[in-house]
Amino acid sequence: MPVPIVNFIKDLFLPExxxxxxxxxxxxxxxxxxxxxxxxxxxxxxxxxxxxxxxxHVIVTIRDTPLRNKNIILKIRKRRxxxxxxxxxxxxxxxxxxxxxxxxxxxxxxVMWNCTQxxxxxRVATVTGCSxxxxxxxxxxxxxxxxxxxxxxxxxxVGIDEHSFQRKYGRKxxxxxxxxxxxRKVREVILGRAxxxxxxSERILKIRSRERVKNVVIDLSSGFKLAAATLFPNAIITADxxxxxxxxxxxxxxxxxxxxxxxxxxxxxxxxxKNGHKLKFHESQVxxxxxxxxxxxxxxxxxxxxxxxxxxCKGYNNAxxxxxxxxxxxxxxxxxxxxxxxxxxxxxREEILNYFKTRITNARTxxxxxxxxxxxxxxxxxxxxxxxRLKILYSCR
Ligand SMILES: [Zn+2]
Numbered sequence: 001m002p003v004p005i006v007n008f009i010k011d012l013f014l015p016e017x018x019x020x021x022x023x024x025x026x027x028x029x030x031x032x033x034x035x036x037x038x039x040x041x042x043x044x045x046x047x048x049x050x051x052x053x054x055x056x057h058v059i060v061t062i063r064d065t066p067l068r069n070k071n072i073i074l075k076i077r078k079r080r081x082x083x084x085x086x087x088x089x090x091x092x093x094x095x096x097x098x099x100x101x102x103x104x105x106x107x108x109x110x111v112m113w114n115c116t117q118x119x120x121x122x123r124v125a126t127v128t129g130c131s132x133x134x135x136x137x138x139x140x141x142x143x144x145x146x147x148x149x150x151x152x153x154x155x156x157x158v159g160i161d162e163h164s165f166q167r168k169y170g171r172k173x174x175x176x177x178x179x180x181x182x183x184r185k186v187r188e189v190i191l192g193r194a195x196x197x198x199x200x201s202e203r204i205l206k207i208r209s210r211e212r213v214k215n216v217v218i219d220l221s222s223g224f225k226l227a228a229a230t231l232f233p234n235a236i237i238t239a240d241x242x243x244x245x246x247x248x249x250x251x252x253x254x255x256x257x258x259x260x261x262x263x264x265x266x267x268x269x270x271x272x273x274k275n276g277h278k279l280k281f282h283e284s285q286v287x288x289x290x291x292x293x294x295x296x297x298x299x300x301x302x303x304x305x306x307x308x309x310x311x312x313c314k315g316y317n318n319a320x321x322x323x324x325x326x327x328x329x330x331x332x333x334x335x336x337x338x339x340x341x342x343x344x345x346x347x348x349r350e351e352i353l354n355y356f357k358t359r360i361t362n363a364r365t366x367x368x369x370x371x372x373x374x375x376x377x378x379x380x381x382x383x384x385x386x387x388x389r390l391k392i393l394y395s396c397r
Contacts, residue, residue, distance in 0.1 A: 012067070013033075013035065014035075014064075014074075014094060014095060014096045014097070014104065015095055015096070016037050016038075016039070016094055016095050016096075017035040017036065017037055017074070017076065017094065018035065018036050018037070018038050019033060019034075019035060020033075020034040020035060020036055020077070021033075021034050022034075023075060029069075029070060029071060030070065030071045030072075030073060031067075031070050031071070031072050031073070032073045032074075032075055033072065033073070033074055033075065034075045034077065035074050035075065035076045035077070036076070036077050037076070037078070037079070037092055037094055039092070040052070041081075042079075042081050042090075042092045042093075044081070044083040044085070044086065044088070044090060045090055045093075046083070046086050046088055046090070047083065047085055047086045049083060049084075049085045049086075051081040051082060051083045051084065051090075052081075053081060053082045053084065054079050054080070054081060054082075055079075055080045055081060055082040055089045056079075056080050057077055057078065057079055057080065058077075058078050058080060058091065059075055059076070059077050059078070060075070060076050060078055060102075061073060061074070061075055061102065062074040062075075062076060062097055062101075062102060062103065062104060063102060063103045063104070063107050063130075064103075064104045064106070064107055065104070065106050065107050065110045066110070066128075071129065074104075076094065078091050078092055078094070079091075079092050080092075103134075103138075108138040108141065108142055109142055110128070111124065111128055111130065111134070111135055111138040111139065111142075112138055112139055112142035112143070112146075114127060114128055115135065115138075115139045119378060121135050121136060121139060124139075140387055140390060143390040143391065143394050144390060146394055147390055147393045147394055147397075150185075150393065150397050151207075152180075152183075152187075153207060153208040153209040153212065154187075154207055154208070154209050154210055154212050154213050154232075155180040155181060155182035155183060155187070155212075155213070156181075156182060156212060156213060156214045156215065157180075157181035157182060157213075157214065157215040157216075157217075157360065158178055158179065158180065158181065158187070158213055158215070158216050158217070158232070158235075159178070159179035159181055159216075159217045159218075159362050159364055159365035160176065160177070160178055160179075160216065160217070160218045160224050160227075160228060160365070161176070161177055161179075161218075161219060161362060161365040161366065161369055162174045162175060162176050162177070162193040162221075162224075163175055163177070163369045163372060163373060165191070165376075165382070165385065165388065166381060166382065166383075173191065173192075174191075174192060174193040175189055175190070175191060175192075175193075175372075175385075175388075176189070176190050176192065176193050176197070176198060176224075177189050177365060177368060177369065177372065177392075178190075178204070179364055179365045179368055181215075181217075181360070181364060184364065185396055185397045186368050186392055186393055186396035186397070187207070188203055188204060188207065188393075189372075189388075189389045189392050189393065190203055190204060190389075191385050193221075193223060193224075194223055195223045195224075195226045195227040195230070198224075198227040198231065199227055199230055199231065204231070210231060210232055210233075211232075211233065211234050212234075213232040213234065213235045214234065214235055214236065215235060215236050215238060215358050215360060216228045216232055216235045216236070216237050216238070217238045217239075217240055217358075217360050217361065217362045217365070218237060218238075218239065218240065218351075218362070219239070219240045219243040219362060220239055220240070220243045220244065220247070220344070220348055225237060225351070236354050236357065236358060237350075237351050237354065238351060238354040238355050238358050238360060239348050239351035239352045239354070239355065240361055240362035241311055241355055241361045242361065242362070242363075242366075243362070244307060244345075244348075244352055245304070245307050245308065245311070247307075247341055247344060247345075248300060248303055248304050248307070248337070248341055249273060249304075250337075251300055251335075251337035251338075251341075252272055252273065252297070252300050252301065252304065253269070254337075255294070255296050255297045255300060256268065256269060256272060256297065258294060258296075258297065259290060259294060259297065268290075271283055271286070271287050272287070272301065273304075275308050276301075276304075276305045276308065277308060277309075277312075287301075296335060299333060299335055299338065300335065300337065300338070303330065303333075303338055303341065306326050306329070307326075309322070310322050310323060310326060311355075313356065315356065316353065316356040316357055319353055319355075319356040320353055320356075323345075323349065323352070323353060326345075327342055327345055327346060330342035330345075368392075368396050371392075371395065371396055372392050372396075375388075375391050375392060375395060376388070379391075
């Protein structure tokens with residue numbers, strides 16, 4: 001069987017170019033090839049007619065992907081054509097090199113590949129031997145091209161959450177993340193978390209088939225609720241389980257100070273916040289003995305356990321009954337924090353109970369948030385939101 005050497009050479013050089021000669025000595029780290037394009041005619045970019053007349057030649061220097069640790073420079077002898085119909089002179093274009101660029105498109109892709117291998121762009125600049133500016137340019141330009149390929153319509157399940165992005169003028173700016181639950185990836189990231197920011201964002205409105213979305217998971221934020229209800233008219237909105245349980249934590253921590261004033265002591269905090277169902281026997285004994293002397297804390301703890309047991313309910317109707325029972329119990333309480341909890345729960349009643357229909361939580365979105373935070377930390381923070389967005393979309397695809 002013949003060796004496919006022809007294919008190998010084809011891959012080596014750009015498709016339209018013909019090799020003329022090697023211009024550097026083979027021992028050197030850099031190789032310079034003289035190349036030419038062969039074609040009978042070129043099409044005028046201004047009036048789109050065929051041009052056959054060669055006006056003159058120019059030699060351009062283009063950087064190509066390194067091969068076996070040798071940097072490759074292409075000297076391309078380009079023809080300049082004279083267009084007879086509009087009397088203009090133009091240079092012939094070469095496939096794989098953009099107009100006005102001094103690097104081939106695959107070289108830029110090679111730099112981008114290096115960027116994914118190293119933790120900082122400065123290292124890439126030393127390894128590839130080009131300037132930091134070019135690395136920066138190539139990286140975000142190629143990321144843009146890659147993320148454009150990932151575009152798809154809305155999935156059937158969407159998770160929405162926010163995280164802080166940067167501090168500007170003394171206050172925090174937030175970023176909203178839309179997670180595609182079907183394909184386990186981040187679908188879109190936008191700046192701001194207010195309903196107006198979400199509903200007026202062009203990037204969000206551009207994504208097709210909004211009516212396809214069946215489920216939306218959010219944390220207990222009324223802004224997201226409003227935005228989700230407007231954006232996805234056919235969706236069931238579910239409140240995240242963890243955020244519902246977490247509602248009472250600050251009150252528990254406040255009254256915990258009566259028992260243990262030392263904030264460094266985590267052991268008692270752990271006992272209080274852990275699901276009572278998962279405590280070991282001796283742990284629950286200790287907790288019961290302590291709570292006996294602190295009636296307020298005991299009430300708060302009972303309320304927390306009641307939410308846990310609410311989530312252990314089987315079926316929507318059972319949950320609905322338990323929920324009503326629980327809020328009625330809260331109504332008799334004299335503790336102001338429990339009254340606040342009751343009001344919040346009643347306000348979110350429908351969304352909390354939807355969990356028993358859909359059985360989805362926001363865990364995946366929180367996971368992607370963790371990743372986004374890690375990207376921020378790795379880059380020592382971002383100045384440009386668009387770059388940050390590209391990084392997240394590419395890393396969480
Ligand atoms: Zn022309």
